[in-house]
Structures are given as C-alpha cells and as structure tokens.
Amino acid sequence: MTNAYNILNNPFTNKGTAFTKSERETLGLVGTLPNKVQTIEEQSQRVYEQYRLRPEGMQRRKFLMEIFNTNRTLFYYVMQQHLVELLPVVYDPVIAPAIEKYSEIFMKPQGAAFLSIDSPEDIEESLRNAAGGRKIKLIVVTDGEGILGIGDWGANGVNISVGKLMVYTAAAGIDPREVLPVSLDVGTNNQTLINDPLYLGNKHARITGDKYYAMVKQFVKIARDLFPDVYIHFEDFGRDNATKILNMYRKEIPVFNDDVQGTGIVCLSGVLGAMNISKQKFTDQIFLTFGAGTAGMGIANMLYRELLVEGMDPEEAKKHFYLVDKQGLLFNDTPGLTPEQKPFVRDRSEFENADELTNLEAVFKTVHPTVMIGTSTKPGAFTEKAIKEMASHTERPVIFPISNPTKLIEASAEDLIKWTDGRALVATGIPSDPVEYKGVTYNIGQANNALIYPGLGLGVLASQAKLVNDEMLSAAAHSLGGIVDPNEDGAAVLPPVAKLQSFTAKEAVAVAQSAIDQGLAGKDIKDAKKATEAMKWTPRY
Structure with a gap:
C-alpha cells in the first residue's frame, strides 16, 4: 500500500x-x-x-x-x-441503543482488542495487534455482563469501553494514542444475541468459575507484561465478579472498577455537596441504598469509608445504612446475600414489623433515612406517596435516582422537587433540565461517573501511582467541592458537566498529590500540578 x-x-x-x-x-x-x-x-x-x-x-x-x-x-x-x-451522544444515554445494535451496525473495530475465552492462546497476539506498536497506558476492559442498566450484551459491550475512553480524552486530555479498549468475550446468557445471526460474539453461555478467572488473570498478566505502566479500568462486569476481580488486584497494581468505585465516589461527592447546601453534618446522615447490586454496594462502601475517615467507629458507622432490594429491606437471614451486602444488613430483632418491610413506603415509616440513592433500574420506583413519606421525616431529603439509561430512572428530578415542595436535594444519573418551581430555578446535578473517573485516571497516570487506594478515591470525591456556590437558591449538589474539563484538572492534581503524599508516586514525581499538566494531550495538529 x-x-x-x-x-x-x-x-x-x-x-x-x-x-x-x-x-x-x-x-x-x-x-x-x-x-x-x-x-x-x-x-x-x-x-x-x-x-x-x-x-x-x-x-x-x-x-x-x-x-x-x-x-x-x-x-x-x-x-x-x-x-x-x-457527551450524551457519544456516551450515555445514546450509547445504550448503540450497544444493543453493535453487531448490526458494525463498521470498524475502533481500535479495540477482542479476546476470546475459546482462544486463550491468542490473548498476547491480540493485544499486540490492537496496540499496533503504541505505548498503552490506559485500558478499559469489559466482559459485557452488566452493561449500564441494560444487562448482558456480550461482545457488543465493547462499545462501553470505547465510549469510556472517549470521555477520558475529551474530559481529561488522556492521549488517545495511549489507550486501548478491550473486550473479554466469555460468551453471553442473552438468548436474543445467541439466536441473532448477525451477533459477532461467541455464541455460547457465559463461561464461569475457574476457567473464567483464569482468563481474567491471563489478560491482566499479559497486559502488564506488554504495557508495564498500564492502568486497568474494569467496566460493567457482572454482580458476582466485579468486586471479586477488583479485590484480586487493588493492592498489587493500579486498577479501578467504575461500577464499584466510580459510582460510589460521584455519589459521595454529591452527598458532600448536599451537606454544603443544607449545612448539615455528613456523620448525622442515615443512608438508604435502593438496589443493592454492584453499584449500590459500591456507593454504600464509599459512604461508609468516608464516615471512618471522619473518625466514626466502624460498628457505629454500619448502623447508618439500610439496604433495600426487590424483596424489601435486607436482613442478615435474607437468602442469597452477597459478601458485599453482609456487613450492611440489619437484624430482624431490631424491628417489631420486620415482615412488613417489603416496600419503600413501609421502610420509610419505620426507619427515617435522610439520604436515598437509587441504583435499582426500576423505572418509577420512587413513587409520590413514598417520597412524601420520606420527606416528612427530614428537612432536606437527599434523593439521587441514578439508574440509567433514561427509561430506567426511579423518578424524574421535576417530580422529586414538586413532591417535596422544593426541599429535596436531587442528583440524577442522566442529564436533567433545570426545574422551575415556585419562582426558584433548581439546577440538577448529574451523578455521572464522567465527573470522576477521567480526573482520577489523569492523576493516577501523571503521578505514575503504584496503586489506587481509598485515600486517593476520597481525595477525588472532595476535589469537586467548592465549584458550586451552595448559598445560591436552587444550587446543584454536583458541578455541571459544562465545567468538566476545569474540575477534572483540579481532581487530577488532588489525586496525584495524594499519591505523592503516601509515597505511591513514581520516584521522579514531586510536583502534582506540573505532572498533570505535562500529561495532558491537546487536540491540535
């Protein structure tokens, strides 16, 4: 040629x-x-x-x-x-139908590496070929099992890796030549895909157990061998695997799981923002997680760790949490509890009416949460009656329906503002227009992980951090404070996406500084601001 x-x-x-x-x-x-x-x-x-x-x-x-x-x-x-x-067009929410239609509209692989569990011997060659001689510093990898709120989309899920990397570059200036989207194709349990003659992935049920984890370990080892400085971002893995894989590596190499950690950080930032507006103390809040899956438990863990950072005793901190899932309030004898849920469930003996706590309204009447975060993907689950019950027990209810895409949101921001007579402090997982109510314009923060992971990634890469630990994640969450004026009527709990590039830079410096302070940065990295500025790529010829 x-x-x-x-x-x-x-x-x-x-x-x-x-x-x-x-x-x-x-x-x-x-x-x-x-x-x-x-x-x-x-x-x-x-x-x-x-x-x-x-x-x-x-x-x-x-x-x-x-x-x-x-x-x-x-x-x-x-x-x-x-x-x-x-941003909503290349990523969420328009990326959801793009994933569902990926095989039908496939044109180009977009620089992704496609790794198959049926050909583990090809993993190294596949990563080499997809990298094409480029020095890869950031990988976003998915196995497509828990895509957004739409479930198992197998190899089609690679689009989420491509989309996340676009946000890393657009928001934080990560050099697009140094990133690699990766698909781990381990099969799919989505029968529609298996029956679809156009589907481009492996047409068999998901492989689980030892063979699955062997592939994950092989991928991580080869990726780190080929690209020694690579930071690995795990995205949309299934409920049973996400936290387990994160815990396998988080004390060894720089890794991040957006669903377990990213959602938790942005929700923590939002709650801290709400406290700035309401002038209440974080340690006085009672938290209810509606939807106790990967994201819900990631949020609970992040809020719990913040209570510990603020000096609270671990056992006391756990008493500030309630988990509600499809069967209602979760107890320590609820069948099928995950390891992540067990520390936060309650004992039935605490309640005289434990058997009645099967829906939100009943839970609100019995326990009085001040903060509720929805990750249930159950549209309309936050009903007017339930929200009014919650609001009757707290002056400024903090309510974050963050399920996405749009069709899965628990309640609209407009309804939440009206049902609480303007008292609710709201963030949504999708972009929401400002709400006009009784002469006040309420700006609605978007609890979008894009507020967090790009700046975190830039800080990790710029500092050459050996690990990504809780202190760095807390630094990322706190860095979003001070951007919104909490004294303005209708102030948002999170900064607007319009300021994404500026506060991403601020966050990166905070994360890099945390790595330096803890002795986790590269030996030549002494100045966090200088290191992050040197790392940024600008789209110019």
Whole structure:
C-alpha cells in the first residue's frame, strides 16, 4: 500500500483537508485531497454543521463515530468545542441503543482488542495487534455482563469501553494514542444475541468459575507484561465478579472498577455537596441504598469509608445504612446475600414489623433515612406517596435516582422537587433540565461517573501511582467541592458537566498529590500540578 493510503486511513495520522501544501509534497499526498487547505477550526465548523443536520440520537452518534474512525484529532477537537451537547451522544444515554445494535451496525473495530475465552492462546497476539506498536497506558476492559442498566450484551459491550475512553480524552486530555479498549468475550446468557445471526460474539453461555478467572488473570498478566505502566479500568462486569476481580488486584497494581468505585465516589461527592447546601453534618446522615447490586454496594462502601475517615467507629458507622432490594429491606437471614451486602444488613430483632418491610413506603415509616440513592433500574420506583413519606421525616431529603439509561430512572428530578415542595436535594444519573418551581430555578446535578473517573485516571497516570487506594478515591470525591456556590437558591449538589474539563484538572492534581503524599508516586514525581499538566494531550495538529 502507498504511504498516502496508510496516512489517510490511520485516524492517528490523518489530518484530512488540514494537510498543508508542504506536508502533501513531503508525504506523497499531492492530488489525494481537494486543493483547499483548511484549519482545524474550519474542519470543526463543517463537522458540527453536518452533525446538526442528522436526526437526534443514533444517527448523530453514527456520524460522530465516522469522524472518530477517520480523524481522531478532529473528533476530539469537536468534542471539546461542544462537550455538553455531544457527551450524551457519544456516551450515555445514546450509547445504550448503540450497544444493543453493535453487531448490526458494525463498521470498524475502533481500535479495540477482542479476546476470546475459546482462544486463550491468542490473548498476547491480540493485544499486540490492537496496540499496533503504541505505548498503552490506559485500558478499559469489559466482559459485557452488566452493561449500564441494560444487562448482558456480550461482545457488543465493547462499545462501553470505547465510549469510556472517549470521555477520558475529551474530559481529561488522556492521549488517545495511549489507550486501548478491550473486550473479554466469555460468551453471553442473552438468548436474543445467541439466536441473532448477525451477533459477532461467541455464541455460547457465559463461561464461569475457574476457567473464567483464569482468563481474567491471563489478560491482566499479559497486559502488564506488554504495557508495564498500564492502568486497568474494569467496566460493567457482572454482580458476582466485579468486586471479586477488583479485590484480586487493588493492592498489587493500579486498577479501578467504575461500577464499584466510580459510582460510589460521584455519589459521595454529591452527598458532600448536599451537606454544603443544607449545612448539615455528613456523620448525622442515615443512608438508604435502593438496589443493592454492584453499584449500590459500591456507593454504600464509599459512604461508609468516608464516615471512618471522619473518625466514626466502624460498628457505629454500619448502623447508618439500610439496604433495600426487590424483596424489601435486607436482613442478615435474607437468602442469597452477597459478601458485599453482609456487613450492611440489619437484624430482624431490631424491628417489631420486620415482615412488613417489603416496600419503600413501609421502610420509610419505620426507619427515617435522610439520604436515598437509587441504583435499582426500576423505572418509577420512587413513587409520590413514598417520597412524601420520606420527606416528612427530614428537612432536606437527599434523593439521587441514578439508574440509567433514561427509561430506567426511579423518578424524574421535576417530580422529586414538586413532591417535596422544593426541599429535596436531587442528583440524577442522566442529564436533567433545570426545574422551575415556585419562582426558584433548581439546577440538577448529574451523578455521572464522567465527573470522576477521567480526573482520577489523569492523576493516577501523571503521578505514575503504584496503586489506587481509598485515600486517593476520597481525595477525588472532595476535589469537586467548592465549584458550586451552595448559598445560591436552587444550587446543584454536583458541578455541571459544562465545567468538566476545569474540575477534572483540579481532581487530577488532588489525586496525584495524594499519591505523592503516601509515597505511591513514581520516584521522579514531586510536583502534582506540573505532572498533570505535562500529561495532558491537546487536540491540535
């Protein structure tokens, strides 16, 4: 193939119409492009105008992915110019149907590595080939079992890895040449996919047990051998595996699980923000987690650890938590408890009406939580009657329905504000418009992990951190404070996505400083701000 063909078809080297006259002569591109030489600003304007002509939703995402596949620098330049508008299109919520349709609309692999449990001998070669000689510093890997709120989507789930990495670059400036999305294809229990002739993944039930964990261990070992500095972000693994895999590695190498830790950090940040507004103490709160799966328990753990950081006794701290799942309040004799749930469940002897605590309203009448976070993926689960019951026992109820995508949210921000007469402090997992109520505009924070993991990743990579521990995660959560003025009427509990790039930079410095202070940073890393600024990539030719 000609040099011109390779350059124009490599998204990392292609500049399209921005190649100058001298570059075209030097690189053998004369005559392969229209004569007009454009600036990246002119290209961006053209791309954005074309984007706006597409119908909302999937068609707009497909167009943006064409730019991503063609010219990575231009894609990120456009993203940074229109971050608030484009983030929900390339990531959540539009990524959900893109995952469901992945095999049907497949065009390009988008630089991902596809690893199959049926061919473990190919893992090293697959990672080498996908990296293409690039020095990989960040991997986002999924096995596709617990995608967003939509469940098991097998190999289609690779789109979540691609999407997360887009956010890392757009929000934090992680160099796109140094990232690698990875799919662990271990099969799927989604019969629709197995029956679908277009499905591109392994058409057998999910492999579990020893063989599954052997593949995970093989992947991690080879990835660390090939890319010694790599930071591994585990994404959307199933309920039974997410915490177990995280715990296998978190004390050995820099790893992060977004569902276990990222959701927990952003919710902790939101609760801290709510305390700034309500002027209440974090240690006085009673927490109810509605949906006690991977995300719910990750949140409970993060809130619990913050109570310990604030000096509370561990046994006392556990008494501040209630877990509610589909069967109601969870007790220590509830069948099928997970290891993550057991520390937080209650004893039936605490309640005279334990058998009646099977729904939210009954739970609220008996225990009086001040903070409720929903990760249930049960649309409409926060009913008007239940919310009014909760609000009758606390002055400023903190309510975060964070299930996503949009169709799975427990309640809308607008309803929560109205049902509590404007007293609720609300964050949602999806973008929510401001709510107008009785002359006040309530800004709704988005409890979006994108507020957290990009800055955390930049801080980890910039500091060359050997591990990612609880102190660094707490530093990330606290770093979001001070961005929103808590004294404004209708102030949001979390900063807006519009300020994502600025507070990501602040968070990265806080995380890097924590690594330095704990002796976990690289030996030459002494200045957190300098290290994070040196790490940032800018989308310029």
